[in-house]
Amino acid sequence: MTTPMQGIQARHQQALDQGRFLIQLCGACGRHVYFPRAVCPHCGADEPALVSPAGTGTVAAVTTIGRKPDAGGNYHVCLVDLDEGVRLLSRVEGLAPDAVAIGLRVRARVQVSEGKGLVVFDPEARDERRAAPGRPAAPSGGGLPGTAGQGQEGLQ
């Protein structure tokens, strides 16, 4: 077995920068792992393999962060549970921040900005309608300050 010249974090990020979202699958215990690391947190086995997830998941927790309008207005972060059983912090794009609710079905997309890849999510139904894959949509968030609850179908 050869020793990789880079750590798992760098290899995971390089894949993201090329538009590919990878998680890990432990060959010993069969469980998925995220964030990527050199030891399986479930069973202690050596570095789980990088694999492609289905990309689908469910919003597990949400918050809308208050931000002044001139700084870009309110935005949100959320936790998403992938169908493989792993969780990550991210955001859902294409909805007003307060419209992102627990239980929402979402699909992962890699947004590459200035060469750096980032996993974001789209509402699943919207993703199926999406015309031009590969390019990020307009910046996320953009919920109008003080209009919580509006923009239920707030596509850009």
Place this chain on the structure above:
Amino acid sequence: MSVYPRPLPMTPQLKSLRGATAISGVGLFGNGETPGFTEVELLAEAAKRAVADAGLTMQDIDGLCTASVLSTMWPMPVIEYLGINPRFIDGTMLGGSSFVAHLLPAMLALQAGQCDNVLVCYGSTQRSGTMNRAAVAAARKQMDPQPYEMPYDPVFPVSAYAMATSQHMAKYGTTRRQLAQVAVSARDWARKNPDAFERGPLSIDDVLKARMVASPLTVRDCCLVTDGAGAFVLQRADAAKAGPKKPAYVLGTATACFNRQISSMPDLTITAASQSGAGAFAMAGLTPKDVQIAELYDAFTINTLLFLEDLGFCAKGEAGAFVESGAIGPGGSLPVNTNGGGLSCTHPGMYGIFTLIEAVQQLRGEAGERQVANVNVALAHGNGGTLSSQATAILGSADAL
């Protein structure tokens, strides 16, 4: 994650620590705004008070536990400043739970005879310091990276607690009014404490209508940002008994941690307090029914609900209704955060040491207008990171031994 939720071991040796040590001195200094002081200066004032309260001099101190948000080698400048030469040193940094978590190693060191008089101490200029919280947050991105979370600008710690709140509300029907009652009860206690930083009236509507910081948490669901310092002295029970003040015996304590990042927390509605609390109660040989007051690390209103449940005072999902009934405020069945808590009394960044100090003052009967009658068993609970590290201590008077 594979350890979750394995019970902590309870050996005869650990059980023998019950009542073997006691907090014999406490000290507070500089709560609120203290421009013109450094962190070690605030710490030293609290330390001097705690040492004097225990009937000792600084030269008697031969064990030191301390932690700092800013300094990674903090025990060294503290040792140098106080002019002590400790035989036992613990600089374990577990965020706000640190000073509760310092108890068990100190108890073991005292039992082993490694030292006799342990000083646990903390000072912070978080409010007035030259390096403000935004600068600290920026530095932490480099010094303590969270590369899978920070790119989304989550504004920690509040976003993590807000997301935990969202899960608790979705799963258990917890309401914003119930959360607001946590803040109101804390304020009702603070109004009885002349040392509390926020003592003005506060209503449920005040909390609900305050500026939303990270939904569903408004600024009144969030703790204060103050300067401040606290310290206590831990001794073997026989020495503490010979001191000038009534000892607060450590009946049980345990520390637990499942994760660092909120995204790695297995269930945002179940904290590692479920493990630390069970361990502390097992060592003490007590149950939540035996506890008269609880000092719970209330960095945000959701904390109080989570810890009431995880420590066994309420079934999971029922803390909202419990709090709404008025149970935790003055005159309630379980007084919680009798000093006003992190929400209304003090929060210099790591609040844990203040839970212990308030528990000691209540056990001694020194709490003035906020004194709860007949306190013999008090629980103090520290939380660190973003619901990450949890440390529980159960203190008792001589009657509880």
